[in-house]
Amino acid sequence: MKNPSTLVAEATVSYIKNAFNHDLDAQSLTLQSTRKDFDGDITLVVFPLTRITRKSPTETANMIGEALKANLPEVDGFNVIQGFLNIHFTDYFWWEQIQYLQTLKDFGIIPQRNGQQPILVEFSSPNTNKPLHLGHIRNNLLGASVSRILSANGQKVIKVNLVNDRGIHICKSMLAWQKWGNGETPETSGMKGDHLVGKYYVEFDKHYKAEVAAITEHGIKLEEAEKKAPIMLEVREMLLKWEAGDREIRQLWSKMNGWVYKGFESTYQKMGIEFDKIYYESNTYLTGKTIVAEGLENGILAQKEDGSVWIDLTNDGLDEKLLLRSDGTSVYMTQDLGTADLRYGEFHPQSMIYVVGNEQNYHFDVLKIALARLNKPWAATIRHLSYGMVELPDGKMKSREGTVVDADDLMDQMYDTARQMTEELGKADDMTEPEASELYRKVSLAALKYFILKVDPKKNMLFNPADSIDFNGNTGPFIQYTFARIKSIMRKIDTNPADIKLSPVEIGLKERQVVRLVMQFPQIVIEAGKEMSPALIANYCFELAKEFNQFYHDFSILHENIAEKKAFRIVLAWQTSEILRNGMSLLGIEMPDRM
């Protein structure tokens, strides 16, 4: 079934061909949805065409309008305002669209195509020295949502997580626990494992800062003091022991990481995040070295006198970049080269997407070029989904300064707010306790997820802990509420909306607005996939919900006297709810049947 813009575009092209013997590219036409304050469904901007017609914009628009009306049975009228041709489609056309939708399942969602290479999406990628915070939430929600959106575009998606489980920062919490932990465990302390480990990371920093301060008082420079602080020397030694495979250290490492994983697992579960495959840096960090060694052999890379290995990217407008330290240990870039190569070998994906903050844009520029130089042609398929920081009113979150918004705390707070608000409104009065708590969970998560995902990924966004996330207006709960209202109507009828027989009806202005929006959904899904932007889905869902609410307010569905109209409205409402459910599920948001 053709959509209105395609119909208009094709008819316009053939008219221009017939009347002016001019070949026009359908793509070059500017077609847009007619603005609300004008009468019509789709608008053709005719200014660019006046060069061909050699007539005024108004004349041109009128000519095309007449031609469309004559040649397209779907078009029953038009008006021209200053070079804008507003085309009006018949009620029957829109009615037919809805009738057609009735026969479809999951309109706008493209089923997975067979025989395709998968797309790999890496996201989350936490460090095991502290619990997840709001920044991680944005990362996780984006990664999960983009994965769903790509799936909805017919792709096979593999979600991977790369856990940064080793390194000096991990040793810091280990050392602090060793020194001051008194054998404290999640069980004895009653603390979630990741929070407990995070506590010792902060503890380390506290002692470290004190030591540095003490040293600088003796007139020693800060830079030197930072290197010489005894606790820092100790932690470096611990890292060496770890790399040497020291039994005791490895055991401590496994134990504390185990606590963290258990903690992460519960946070992920609350958030509704899951992965197809989890990589651990401790298992992959060595493989990058092999690639670097090969590059050295082939003369692609250069070794300096001290033994460090570099790649020269000055020809690409970048700098020289270190790939191996002089002591032979690997850096972040080294292991990323290795992990990428491993993954490519394992899945042969058509594309590898990395959901990583924009602070690492440079890193990914280097990664792509470095891999290409090292004869990995698939480097070109790497895409960095770079997203902006989540900022607090007084600037960036800093874990060491305790200004982070903790993921678990935030979700708990949201849950409490949802409960409080629901109770105030009396919405859960006739629900059982499990039903009610399930509702609080869905509503609070919707508020949080929507709040984050509605913002264009590449932009920084602000979170103000003082005024908590809204449940009214442009929010997740607003859309859920619209859905729940429709569900309530559906409970009152005894037929399955899919089975309702429709006959042609007159379609009112408000209904028409809803129908037009409904029909746009597939295009939005495609666009969101191309742009890797859940925000497009979020904004669309809001618009649809708002439009439906206006219709709902102005007209009755179940009390409509004319049977054909009533049937049409029921089906339209049902379609709206299906699209809201499918759209929101692309954001990882669940819809409650009642609220």
Place this chain on the structure above:
RNA sequence: GGUCCGGUAGCUCAGUUGGAUAGAGCAGCAGCCUUCUAAGCUGCGGGUCGCGCGUUCGAAUCGCGCCCGGAUCACCA
């Protein structure tokens, strides 16, 4: 300093390949529940789209130059 990203209403954000009078939400004010759920709907006020020049029928959108904010340019990750 080099590179990249951003600057739209008091606040948080939309604004498609350049198109009509720049839109929502929140906050403020004023209304709407004997009728399908008021977490809703309606109305009002609120703007030098950072600044300037240019490109053209037309610029928040494209180009150039400046101003402001952020990120990054580590033998950190």
